[in-house]
Amino acid sequence: MTKNMIQFDHVSKIYQDKAVVDDISLTIQEGELITILGTSGSGKTTTLKMMNRLVEATSGKIYFNGQDIADLDAVALRRQIGYVVQEIGLFPHMTVAENMAIVPKLLNWDQKKIDQRILELMDLIQLGAEDFSHRYPSELSGGQQQRIGVARALAANPNIMLFDEPFGAIDAITRGALQDQLLAIHQKLRDKTFVFITHDIYEAFKLGTRVLIMDEGKIAQFDTPEKIMAKPKNDFVKKLIETARDQQTLWGAVHA
Structure with missing residues (x-):
């Protein structure tokens, strides 16, 4: 039976009267590799940081492995959740x-x-x-x-690994190799749940078993890459996919 690792139940985060994350509900299951895709300011990093309580939700409930994270000690929670950021933060x-x-x-x-x-x-x-x-x-x-x-x-x-644009500052060749390696690691650790933020649609669709697309603090679509490409839910998702296809066409024309 599939286990729910992370659940958001009508979660919002408000800063200075602005909803950075606006009433979102979602479920992430054990063993998934979820990518979160969106433009700057879409709420993706805030959503990720609410999972390990680096940011506290203004309203709604978040569950980690069936437990309300508000009832858990924040430090103890973070020790159960791996966290990788772009800056890496290795101690020199x-x-x-x-x-x-x-x-x-x-x-x-x-x-x-x-x-x-x-x-x-x-x-x-x-x-x-x-x-x-x-x-x-x-x-x-x-x-x-x-x-x-x-x-x-x-x-x-840890049961869950959070990645906040970890490959954003890496050159394209190394980035591709790291993506392949991350997929291989996830394959070996089948019970681990990975949640990975990116602003790169190719990276999101290459890595994600499902892709969470965010726009202005709301969920625009949350589905498999195949279903998103086949049936974009709204104009924002449609434009995102069209832009990626245009870039691919241009790249093909340059190298034809």
Whole structure:
């Protein structure tokens, strides 16, 4: 039976009388890779940050694994949810292994268990522990740093991983490789739920089992990439898809 990992029930977030997120309801199931797509100011980052209580909802209910997150300790909740951002935020004075061990140490894991977990994660992200675990962030490429960021977020084995435009500052070639690797990681961790923000329609449709399209704080459409492309729900979604198709046509004409 499919388990609901995240549920929003008529959730709004209001800043200075403006609804940044406006009465949204949605359900994300265990094992899904959900991409959230929208223009700047559409409410996608606020929606993501409400999932781990970095932003508190103004109204409505949010459930994590069946529990109302308002009833949970915010710090304890965040330790159950991995979080990866564009800036990565690796500590420069710590080695790769030390960066990855931060949350397990906070959870009082013993050192043997931490060491074993680091080996597992280095294997998962395809960076050899022998070569990389003792390096410092400054000794890594941008793509390698981002992979370590993903591994660090996975270290305490969270049920949910949140990604806030993690590949936005990465060059196009590396970005494509990271997307492929993220899909491979998600395939291996079938019970993990990933929620991934992007403003890139190609990235959203490549990665997402379902795509949540947001516009002015509301859900414009939430469905599989195939169904969105076949039946866009409104003019905003239709225009989004038409723009992507026009770009693809132009690219094809340039390289014909």
